[in-house]
Amino acid sequence: KQEVTQIPAALSVPEGENLVLNCSFTDSAIYNLQWFRQDPGKGLTSLLLIQSSQREQTSGRLNASLDKSSGRSTLYIAASQPGDSATYLCAVRGLSNFGNEKLTFGTGTRLTIIP
Amino acid sequence: GAVVSQHPSRVICKSGTSVKIECRSLDFQATTMFWYRQFPKQSLMLMATSNEGSKATYEQGVEKDKFLINHASLTLSTLTVTSAHPEDSSFYICSARDWRNEKLFFGSGTQLSVL
DSSP states (O other), rough: OOOEEEEOOOOETTTOOOOEEEEEESSOOOOOEEEEEEOOOOOOEEEEEEEESSEEETTEEEEEEEEGGEEEEEEESSHHHHOOOOEEEEEEEEOOTTTHHHEEOOOEEEEEEEO | OOOOOEESSSSEEEETTOEEEEESSSOOOOSEEEEEEOTTTTEEEEEEEEHHHHHHEEEETTTTEEEEEEEEEEEEEEEOSOOOOOOEEEEEEEEEEEEOOOOEOOOOOOEEEEE
């Protein structure tokens, strides 16, 4: 059974600092890994998608890395801004117990950027 | 970017009634849609995978007769919570896979409160 863990559960940093969010997963047989942000009471916004054959993806101030063999991914946010405050979720796409594809989510990191 | 419309955003109902939640992909075709449930301070849990034109596949522990899923077209999937009870109160989120790039896009969620 795939388990996805995100550390830390909550993080507060001053505006302008760079930061790293961590995601680890137990089963390395994945198709891809995706990072999302969730604002309170809202749905999810996709940030970055990394295919299993890729090592990293970049979008603006965001950079996500993937080390499939060790079951780890990081999301790097440069020059943080108050608008980055949200819960960040990573999710891995693999196979469910019934042979259907499944997206397994981590519990998220609640990020607060202090102005 | 691709948009997934989910409504209603919030519904309050009496115990024993049925509630229907709609999920639409607005600018892309989605052969596969997913339904998730999220309890407070917990991560999203996959309930079922919905494929257009076929029966949904439910995750272990999810009652298919209680959570009816219909995916009648490439842009619409519905989740009906039948005979809702207070323990069904939760945040329900749908997602749709863009067949062009495999990215998942999420609806804004439905907060269901059963009295």
